[in-house]
Amino acid sequence: MQLIYEKSVSGRRGVMLPVSDVPAAADLPQNLLRSETAALPELSELDMVRHFTNLSRRNFSVDTNFYPLGSCTMKYNAKVLENAANLFAPLHPLTAFLPGGAELCQGALGMLYDLGQMLADITGMDEVTTQPLAGAHGEMTGMLLVAAYHKAKGNKKKYVVVPDSSHGTNPASAAMVGYEIITIPTAPYGDMDLELFKQAMNGEVAAVMMTCPNTLGLFNPYIKEIADIAHSHDALMYYDGANLNAIMGKVRPGDVGFDVVHVNLHKTFGTPHGGGGPGSGPVGVKKSLIPFLPMPRIIHDEVSGKLQIQTDNPLSIGRTANFFGNFGVMVKAYTYMIMLGREGLIQVSEQAVLNANYMKEKLKGYFDLPYSQTCMHEVVFSASKQLAQGVHAIDIAKFLIDKGYHPPTVYFPLIVKEAIMIEPTETESKATMDAFIGVMIEAARQAEADPDSFAAMPVTMPVTRLDETRAARSQTVCCLG
Numbered sequence: 042m043q044l045i046y047e048k049s050v051s052g053r054r055g056v057m058l059p060v061s062d063v064p065a066a067a068d069l070p071q072n073l074l075r076s077e078t079a080a081l082p083e084l085s086e087l088d089m090v091r092h093f094t095n096l097s098r099r100n101f102s103v104d105t106n107f108y109p110l111g112s113c114t115m116k117y118n119a120k121v122l123e124n125a126a127n128l129f130a131p132l133h134p135l136t137a138f139l140p141g142g143a144e145l146c147q148g149a150l151g152m153l154y155d156l157g158q159m160l161a162d163i164t165g166m167d168e169v170t171t172q173p174l175a176g177a178h179g180e181m182t183g184m185l186l187v188a189a190y191h192k193a194k195g196n197k198k199k200y201v202v203v204p205d206s207s208h209g210t211n212p213a214s215a216a217m218v219g220y221e222i223i224t225i226p227t228a229p230y231g232d233m234d235l236e237l238f239k240q241a242m243n244g245e246v247a248a249v250m251m252t253c254p255n256t257l258g259l260f261n262p263y264i265k266e267i268a269d270i271a272h273s274h275d276a277l278m279y280y281d282g283a284n285l286n287a288i289m290g291k292v293r294p295g296d297v298g299f300d301v302v303h304v305n306l307h308k309t310f311g312t313p314h315g316g317g318g319p320g321s322g323p324v325g326v327k328k329s330l331i332p333f334l335p336m337p338r339i340i341h342d343e344v345s346g347k348l349q350i351q352t353d354n355p356l357s358i359g360r361t362a363n364f365f366g367n368f369g370v371m372v373k374a375y376t377y378m379i380m381l382g383r384e385g386l387i388q389v390s391e392q393a394v395l396n397a398n399y400m401k402e403k404l405k406g407y408f409d410l411p412y413s414q415t416c417m418h419e420v421v422f423s424a425s426k427q428l429a430q431g432v433h434a435i436d437i438a439k440f441l442i443d444k445g446y447h448p449p450t451v452y453f454p455l456i457v458k459e460a461i462m463i464e465p466t467e468t469e470s471k472a473t474m475d476a477f478i479g480v481m482i483e484a485a486r487q488a489e490a491d492p493d494s495f496a497a498m499p500v501t502m503p504v505t506r507l508d509e510t511r512a513a514r515s516q517t518v519c520c521l522g
């Protein structure tokens with residue numbers, strides 16, 4: 042497919058503008074004037090509509106096919122949530138910050154306030170900031186809060202502890218805030234090795250960052266003990282709640298010892314994602330960390346019964362985003378929660394876990410399952426059996442592309458060789474899952490019978506097998522195929 046610039050024909054136009062009645066270059070400073078015409082593509086409206094419509098048809102999405110990408114929760118996001126977000130479009134974000142402005146948007150502030158309360162309730166935290174714009178941004182915000190907490194107490198802290206199964210953003214976020222990372226290996230039972238953790242803990246540890254269920258899809262049975270040990274060293278417990286799909290209404294991180302939590306609204310709570318945004322990674326904290334939360338904060342004024350905005354607080358880590366964060370994403374999350382209600386959210390988690398275990402049971406005879414216990418919202422297989430025939434996880438992924446499926450996450454978590462991480466989510470029907478299971482079994486059989494056939498896959502796509510190294514280094518060339 043040609044780039045839009047390659048379709049450009051000199052002089053072709055999509056719109057006819059009337060002759061300008063504004064004096065040319067009226068009063069603009071000379072250095073701001075363009076000396077050459079901008080090199081924009083010149084096309085008719087229809088050329089352009091066809092270009093972008095054809096491009097969009099190459100997109101893979103949950104709205105077109107099954108997308109079992111582990112650690113990403115590619116659930117269906119109901120269209121009614123977009124309608125709800127649009128209702129707020131006329132409200133200018135500055136409104137709340139003008140003198141007397143908070144009075145004018147009590148509805149929007151109330152929505153944000155209630156969303157924070159609902160998230161606090163689900164996670165067992167005392168207050169939530171909605172500012173962070175993504176999960177990783179939430180992690181960094183959380184780590185800034187941890188650092189502010191220790192600074193205020195005069196604690197000298199240097200390290201953040203993470204298990205080796207952690208999402209890469211965890212150590213990265215801690216390092217961005219200036220901490221050194223201590224990585225604890227995973228024990229054969231599939232969780233951070235408790236003995237090695239005990240040995241590593243010391244008074245200089247600022248926080249322990251954990252994902253629970255972890256990236257193997259397993260819930261750590263020693264979580265309370267780990268939290269008690271961390272707290273005995275005045276280290277805080279950080280919960281990576283990017284994927285809350287397994288635990289809603291079942292376990293509250295705050296009840297098992299966590300002090301800071303981030304949640305990805307764009308994974309669990311109704312916002313489509315995968316194309317780069319907009320996301321939202323609210324952070325919840327226990328009481329001891331409230332003084333350090335980012336400004337602005339929404340406060341309920343007992344006397345007037347109104348919501349007010351606090352913009353100033355000497356202990357606050359400051360702003361981490363404009364206004365209150367990605368507002369539209371919050372409207373969607375709020376609507377999602379109100380629509381489902383308490384019972385509905387519990388059902389989401391139960392169904393997500395059931396679906397992942399269904400995948401596990403149906404496929405374990407065909408793919409190696411390094412950790413075989415009951416899983417939570419996702420299950421991690423290994424293509425090690427297939428590797429004996431020379432077929433890698435990436436080859437299985439390409440096979441699935443040819444069959445119309447988005448591949449599961451491969452090669453993550455890093456601790457599983459040839460990892461294939463499947464997260465079906467609660468929104469898929471048994472029929473869809475059975476069809477996918479059938480194709481996975483077909484892949485396993487073909488790996489036995491004809492391993493060489495995988496080398497050319499995918500054959501149904503505009504772009505065939507990529508040279509992965511070249512694709513990473515020279516994106517333009519590879520995208521053109």
Ligand SMILES: *Cc1c(COP(=O)(O)O)cnc(C)c1O
Nearest residue numbers: 112175176177208210252281283
């Ligand atoms: C997705 C994810 C993140 C990062 O979230 P982003 O919104 O992509 O920054 C962090 N941790 C885990 C476990 C995740 O799955």
